[in-house]
Amino acid sequence: MTKLNSKIPEGKLKDKWSNYKAHQNLVNPANKRKIDVIVVGTGLAGGAAAASLAELGFKVKNFCYQDSPRRAHSIAAQGGINAAKNYPNDGDTVYRLFYDTIKGGDYRARESNVYRLAEVSNSIIDQSVAQGVPFAREYGGLLDNRSFGGALVSRTFYARGQTGQQLLLGAYSGLSRQIGLGNVEMFNRTELMDIVVIDGKARGIVTRNLITGKIESHFGHAVVLATGGYGNVFFLSTNAMGSNGSAAWKAYKKGAFMSNPCFVQIHPTAIPQHGDFQSKLTLMSESLRNDGRIWVPRKKEDAVAIREGKKRPEDLPDEDRDFYLERRYPAFGNLVPRDVAARAAKERTDAGFGIENNPKKEGVYLDFKYAIKRLGRDAIEERYGNLFQMYEKITDDNPYKTPMKIFPAIHYSMGGIWVDYELQTTIPGLFAAGEANFSDHGANRLGASALMQGLADGYFVLPYTIQNYLAYEFDTPRMDPKTQKEFKKTEDEVKARIDKLMNIKGKQSVDSFHKRLGRVMWDKVGMARDGKGLQTAINEIKQIRKEFWQDLKIPGEKETLNVELEKANRVADFLELGELMARDALARKESCGGHFRTEYRSEEGEAKRNDAEYMYVAAWEYKGDNKEPALHKEPLQYEEIEVKTRNYKTA
Amino acid sequence: MASKNINLKLKVWRQENAKSKGQFENYDLKNISTDSSFLEMIDVLNEQLVGENKEPVAFDHDCREGICGMCSLFINGQAHGPDSLITTCQLHMRKFKDGETITIEPWRVGSFPVIKDLMVDRTAYEKIMQAGGFVSVNTGGIPDANAIPIPKPNADEAMDAAACIGCGACVATCKNSSAMLFVSAKVSQLALLPQGRVEASIRAKNMVAKMDELGFGNCSNTGACEMECPKGITLAHIARLNREFLCANVKD
Numbered sequence A: 001m002t003k004l005n006s007k008i009p010e011g012k013l014k015d016k017w018s019n020y021k022a023h024q025n026l027v028n029p030a031n032k033r034k035i036d037v038i039v040v041g042t043g044l045a046g047g048a049a050a051a052s053l054a055e056l057g058f059k060v061k062n063f064c065y066q067d068s069p070r071r072a073h074s075i076a077a078q079g080g081i082n083a084a085k086n087y088p089n090d091g092d093t094v095y096r097l098f099y100d101t102i103k104g105g106d107y108r109a110r111e112s113n114v115y116r117l118a119e120v121s122n123s124i125i126d127q128s129v130a131q132g133v134p135f136a137r138e139y140g141g142l143l144d145n146r147s148f149g150g151a152l153v154s155r156t157f158y159a160r161g162q163t164g165q166q167l168l169l170g171a172y173s174g175l176s177r178q179i180g181l182g183n184v185e186m187f188n189r190t191e192l193m194d195i196v197v198i199d200g201k202a203r204g205i206v207t208r209n210l211i212t213g214k215i216e217s218h219f220g221h222a223v224v225l226a227t228g229g230y231g232n233v234f235f236l237s238t239n240a241m242g243s244n245g246s247a248a249w250k251a252y253k254k255g256a257f258m259s260n261p262c263f264v265q266i267h268p269t270a271i272p273q274h275g276d277f278q279s280k281l282t283l284m285s286e287s288l289r290n291d292g293r294i295w296v297p298r299k300k301e302d303a304v305a306i307r308e309g310k311k312r313p314e315d316l317p318d319e320d321r322d323f324y325l326e327r328r329y330p331a332f333g334n335l336v337p338r339d340v341a342a343r344a345a346k347e348r349t350d351a352g353f354g355i356e357n358n359p360k361k362e363g364v365y366l367d368f369k370y371a372i373k374r375l376g377r378d379a380i381e382e383r384y385g386n387l388f389q390m391y392e393k394i395t396d397d398n399p400y401k402t403p404m405k406i407f408p409a410i411h412y413s414m415g416g417i418w419v420d421y422e423l424q425t426t427i428p429g430l431f432a433a434g435e436a437n438f439s440d441h442g443a444n445r446l447g448a449s450a451l452m453q454g455l456a457d458g459y460f461v462l463p464y465t466i467q468n469y470l471a472y473e474f475d476t477p478r479m480d481p482k483t484q485k486e487f488k489k490t491e492d493e494v495k496a497r498i499d500k501l502m503n504i505k506g507k508q509s510v511d512s513f514h515k516r517l518g519r520v521m522w523d524k525v526g527m528a529r530d531g532k533g534l535q536t537a538i539n540e541i542k543q544i545r546k547e548f549w550q551d552l553k554i555p556g557e558k559e560t561l562n563v564e565l566e567k568a569n570r571v572a573d574f575l576e577l578g579e580l581m582a583r584d585a586l587a588r589k590e591s592c593g594g595h596f597r598t599e600y601r602s603e604e605g606e607a608k609r610n611d612a613e614y615m616y617v618a619a620w621e622y623k624g625d626n627k628e629p630a631l632h633k634e635p636l637q638y639e640e641i642e643v644k645t646r647n648y649k650t651a
Numbered sequence B: 001m002a003s004k005n006i007n008l009k010l011k012v013w014r015q016e017n018a019k020s021k022g023q024f025e026n027y028d029l030k031n032i033s034t035d036s037s038f039l040e041m042i043d044v045l046n047e048q049l050v051g052e053n054k055e056p057v058a059f060d061h062d063c064r065e066g067i068c069g070m071c072s073l074f075i076n077g078q079a080h081g082p083d084s085l086i087t088t089c090q091l092h093m094r095k096f097k098d099g100e101t102i103t104i105e106p107w108r109v110g111s112f113p114v115i116k117d118l119m120v121d122r123t124a125y126e127k128i129m130q131a132g133g134f135v136s137v138n139t140g141g142i143p144d145a146n147a148i149p150i151p152k153p154n155a156d157e158a159m160d161a162a163a164c165i166g167c168g169a170c171v172a173t174c175k176n177s178s179a180m181l182f183v184s185a186k187v188s189q190l191a192l193l194p195q196g197r198v199e200a201s202i203r204a205k206n207m208v209a210k211m212d213e214l215g216f217g218n219c220s221n222t223g224a225c226e227m228e229c230p231k232g233i234t235l236a237h238i239a240r241l242n243r244e245f246l247c248a249n250v251k252d
């Protein structure tokens, strides 16, 4: 079995990153010009990496499937970004941010990576301010902070309810500058179709131009995947319609390991589903839990009456409301981490207290009445105005007057491509950054930490670590994909798969398959899982996959803009990824973070970890179609942290 | 408001590619929930078309929550449809009546050529941003974020301007096809902040020059853009842009 080498530097935790930087190899300025780096993705991770690498002097080729790099899904992040600045003087430190992230991740993340993340967090805020990101400020002119789940300090910086947008536009401005200067060649509306590996090293990618349908190849001395998360395997999620797992899946099939694919985050506060036509779920930011109180009716008959429209929630007196998070978790109350909040909502609705009249009677309230009384309507409007507007447009309800309806939804993938300390995958020269890698969030991500990780990877980690690899690559001459045979072979494989999809000429649409897959995933690989269900899921997914390849219908031609073909390419990969997620969940016979196996829980119903047997990162190796993948294990060692049962009941 | 189902007649612009002529096609759509979004309604149409072995209508979209700026569309003659301060993806079918005919067209602007059906090419916006929509700082070596206090009203106003999503509705609505609202949003945001102040005039000059070069029209202050902007970007930013632009020319 291959041994996973996570390349954690020597020394004390707090010295590792400085030691690494002090001793790593760097590329000299004259040689940087001779090196091409491919960056796939223009979100926080990809956009920041592409801009920073170009500033250093590398020649960068940057790719995204949208019509502009500014539209990567990072744009949709609402609530905020963490950093250990301790501006509010409430006791924050780099160690505390590190500790909270490890604990929030239920002790399933790599200590050294997380410490580095906390260490560079402050520079991200400095960088963004310098770019003109208009963070919220106090009247004295200094930056304002808010609280997020899983923390006892206020360390979250924000720009209204549009933090992701502003941070991304910051990175995008840096990227635009480099494109203008000719240091980055930008490929919009271009989708990665495969990765080219030559003599064991990543040397480029094959893409499809989404407008012309043309298959093209691009050479790079190294390839960075910053392609975001795979939450859309569930069909309904808070991700953008085009978010996909395909780039990660291609990497997996070329030999990169896939880590902890079953660790997906279910966000407790999205707008509940309301119909079959629904195409996505809309998030209501976690920041709302700063000021909103979550409740369901205390009496079942009230829940029924509300669902039937016979009672209004605002008329229910306080004593008839069950503020179940405050009741169960007095220390953290409404600000418990996401997995805990999501499961508690499911527990109440499963018990019959749900308030929404959808098929499964799923929904709970998030109420601002108390905050409006305490702070006034204007203060609430200033903090959350755009979220309230968004909510009203979707639901036709006014959250200033009546409580918001919310329910958990698939939101984020903690799992992803396995990377070492340098963010390098098991394929030399292939790196993964941002949500696409698995590295920092363990089994559950804390709010406002994904933006931090994406920008940490892109601005401050990758531009260093990639040089330790490229230092040996500057004398590799640029290859011409038109004459190099491995490029040609990969292109042919890509074309063959497209032909295969186009030639099925069956009867069912891509979306119909995607929806079926999503239902299996949500019911059996979602918020609560068990061995039997997971086994059934694996069989059902195989069946859907088989039908997909026999009965898929794609109208139109391949060598032109063809949205159905784009979707088919992504769903074909989801149909394989979904199975691996179920396998991973089946193999992990414990509950931790977002992975809740109903067989493994405490008497109080909380997730029960099994540290003796499962304190490892699962890393799956592809062994061929129709062959069982191999499971590798990276043991996790905690030197600076005492591993405890997570407890949000007392501080 | 309780949801109900409505029937619709759609008049949709179909165009094979940038070079072909294009024409309206009519479609009947039944049983659309008033709770569904406008784009979900088009999803239903497209499923129907795929079922009939016809090519679905191509349109741009991604986040479906009003923030990525990918969606566009003229709906019954209005950019982003009849509701105010929202994008097409946030528009819901409760704004339409049973039996109504809805006309759906792409942005019609020379600088944003049609790619297919309802999709247009907004690369011109990218070029304007590349010409100056940034603060010239590299990654790293930056002073502490709190080193320079910024008055809250300035930060708030900068945020108002920064809310632009780059959708192109302002250009599409303007009778001169001017991109002034879009350009002013960036110029104004950065001019309001000390970090961006340093390059404020040169930025204005470079972005406006690029805008002219790309064939966008002049601003004659009709204000139509402001009415249709889904993010409430106001003409006040154009005024600030003009001041910066004037400054740049005085210095020259």
Ligand SMILES: Cc1cc2nc3c(=O)[nH]c(=O)nc-3n(C[C@H](O)[C@H](O)[C@H](O)COP(=O)(O)OP(=O)(O)OC[C@H]3O[C@@H](n4cnc5c(N)ncnc54)[C@H](O)[C@@H]3O)c2cc1C
Pocket: A040, A041, A042, A043, A044, A045, A046, A047, A063, A064, A065, A066, A069, A071, A072, A073, A074, A075, A076, A077, A078, A079, A080, A081, A163, A164, A190, A191, A192, A193, A226, A227, A228, A229, A238, A239, A240, A243, A244, A246, A247, A283, A285, A411, A412, A433, A434, A435, A436, A447, A448, A449, A450, A451, A452, A454
């Ligand atoms: C609604 C919502 C709200 C959120 N709010 C917060 C928050 O408040 N705080 C926080 O910390 N986190 C938040 N998150 C999480 C956070 O936004 C994401 O995890 C993070 O932005 C991901 O950044 P990224 O750069 O890794 O990927 P993305 O921003 O998703 O970018 C992916 C990029 O890859 C490209 N790409 C993907 N596949 C391909 C392909 N096959 N070929 C070519 N290009 C491809 C895309 O075009 C895009 O440019 C939120 C997420 C959502 C969905």
Ligand code: SF4
Pocket: B163, B164, B165, B166, B167, B168, B169, B170, B171, B181, B182, B185, B228, B229, B230, B231, B232, B233
């Ligand atoms: S100014 Fe408004 S209408 Fe114009 S691109 Fe920006 S958001 Fe769209």
Ligand code: FES
Pocket: B060, B061, B062, B063, B064, B065, B066, B067, B068, B069, B070, B071, B087, B088, B089, B090
């Ligand atoms: S789809 Fe993103 S703004 Fe409409």
